[in-house]
Amino acid sequence: MAGGRPFRPAHGARVLVSAALTLLLFLAISSLLSSSSSSSSSSSAAEVAVHRRSFLAAEPDPLRARFELIRRQASDHAAVVAAYAAHARRLKLDAARQLAVFEHLSSSLSSISLRLSSAGAGADAEADADADDDPLRPLEKEAKDRVKLARQLVAESKESFDTQLKIQKLRDTVFAVHEQLRRARRLRDLSARIAAGSTPKSLHCLAMRLMADRIARPESYPAPAPLDLDSDLLHYALFSDNVVAASVVVASAVRSAAEPRRHVFHVVTDPMYLPAMQAWFTRRPPARRARVEVRSAAEFAFLNASHSPVVRRIEAGRSDLGLLEHLRFYLLEMFPELRRIVLLEEDVVVQRDLAPLWTVDLDGKVNGAVETCFGGFRRYSRYLNFSHPAVRERLSPRACAWAYGVNVFDLDAWRRERCTDRFHRYFDLNEDGSLWSEGSVLPAGLMTFYGTTKPLDKSWHVMGLGYNPSISPEEIRNAAVIHFSGNMKPWLDVALNQYKHLWTKYVDTEMEFLPLCNFGL
Secondary structure, eight states: OTTSOOOOHHHHHHHHHHHHHHHHHHHHHHHHHHHHHHHHHHHHHHHHHHHHHHHHHHSOOHHHHHHHHHHHHHHHHHHHHHHHHHHHHHHTOSOHHHHHHHHHHHHHHHHHHHHHHHHGGGTTTTTTSOGGGOTTHHHHHHHHHHHHHHHHHHHHHHHHHOHHHHHHHHHHHHHHHHHHHHHHHHHHHHHHHHHHHSOOHHHHHHHHHHHHHHHHOGGGSOOOOOOOOOTTSEEEEEEOSOHHHHHHHHHHHHHHOSSGGGEEEEEEEOGGGHHHHHHHHHHSOOSTTOEEEEEEGGGOTTOSTTTOHHHHHHHTTOTTOOHHHHGGGGHHHHOTTOSEEEEEOTTEEEOSOOGGGGTSOOTTOSEEEOBOOBTTBSBHHHHSOTTSHHHHTTOOTTSBOBOSSEEEEEHHHHHHHTHHHHHHHHHHHTTTSSSSOTTOSHHHHHHHTTTOEEEOOGGGEEEOTTTOTTOOHHHHHHOSEEEOOSSOOTTSTTSOHHHHHHHHTTSOTTOTHHHHTTOOO
8 A cells, every 4th residue: 555554553452451451450340349249238237136145135024024924923822821820729719610711822922932933934935826826824714813801801800800900999999988088077167167166056145035134124134343453362363155065164173172262263255245244144144252263354455456466367357366365375464463373274174173273383484284195196296287377386296285174374474485475476377277277276376385385284184075975984984174175065955965964063043034945954
């Protein structure tokens, strides 16, 4: 070929070889990448499979859990029923049938628990079994029935066997009975106070007739002459609004006295009963030249609200306080000229001459009284609240109590000990009733005359004829003063019949107004 390019076969061969090598290299790399990816996928799948098997292995087996729950319930209830059966045997209950049921049920539950334990070994093999072919189903039903029966039996028997429940019920019953008893006692005391403190119709009638007679015949009732407070005479103080009771005290003391003319009786009464009291002793004066002075509490100027906390509290509306009962704490102010005075209660009868009381040695003490304590009874702790510091710091709870009824007071020692001021101080402290109950004046006397009381021989004063039917006749016969302390006063229908004649024999039955007022004697 004249004038063209020459042919180059070697260059084309090199191009083909290069392309072939490139293709082979690409195929090799592709094959390598494919192999690596396949290996990685297989490894990941294996790991997932391993993790899945581990998770499945950690999941609880429902059959095993159910089996364990049933076995535990049966075992627990078997123990409870066995305990109740043992307790029933210890108590030696008469319910033999109930005891037999306990024992049978306990053994049955124990047997079921053992059967469940032995059946537990095959629980894994039966995990994939069909529910209808579950071999534990009958055993489970039997166990549940027994557990249900055990629960029912225990619930029915718990009240009989539960000691704490019995104790609590007993405590509730005792508390309820105590509350009923407390209410009954309060009603009894209230009724007794009303009966003892009320004025019977016969006494009211007598007072009205005496006042009417005094108004109708003033010339028959001259003004009484004031008595000279001679310290050489034997002076008595008597605070009462009961005309007949006051007359009995005076009549019995005069009849028992060796020298009646030396005996002077100072009767202080309520202003409302002053005319009746004066009319009685004007018409029926004491025999054998003994003297009686009748005065009203309103006549004593010191009995005002500024001086006496008793009057102040009464004027403030405390109707439960009686002024006459508290006049005993003002003996020095009422009789400042006297050196010694005997206080008699309105419900006493004098059987022996009381003149020796004016010469008895009181060892410098203020009050002479008969003590009432014996053993641990009638100590100060019975009458006063020793949880209050004013009581606890000044008095001993073991101190022996004494009684009002017949008391001899040394007014010189009273003045020295400032007993009236002491009474005022304690009375003010007891405004809220935290020291003693204000239903009685004895606690106030125990505090006022603490450490200043001289015990008298017990034959001077025998008390309790208003509540105690068992006092010996010899003790009554030997007593200088018998005291109808209590609510069964001798002028009431509820008086104790075996003692009433000791009082009625001193009633002046010649007073014409007594039959007119149906005064039963």
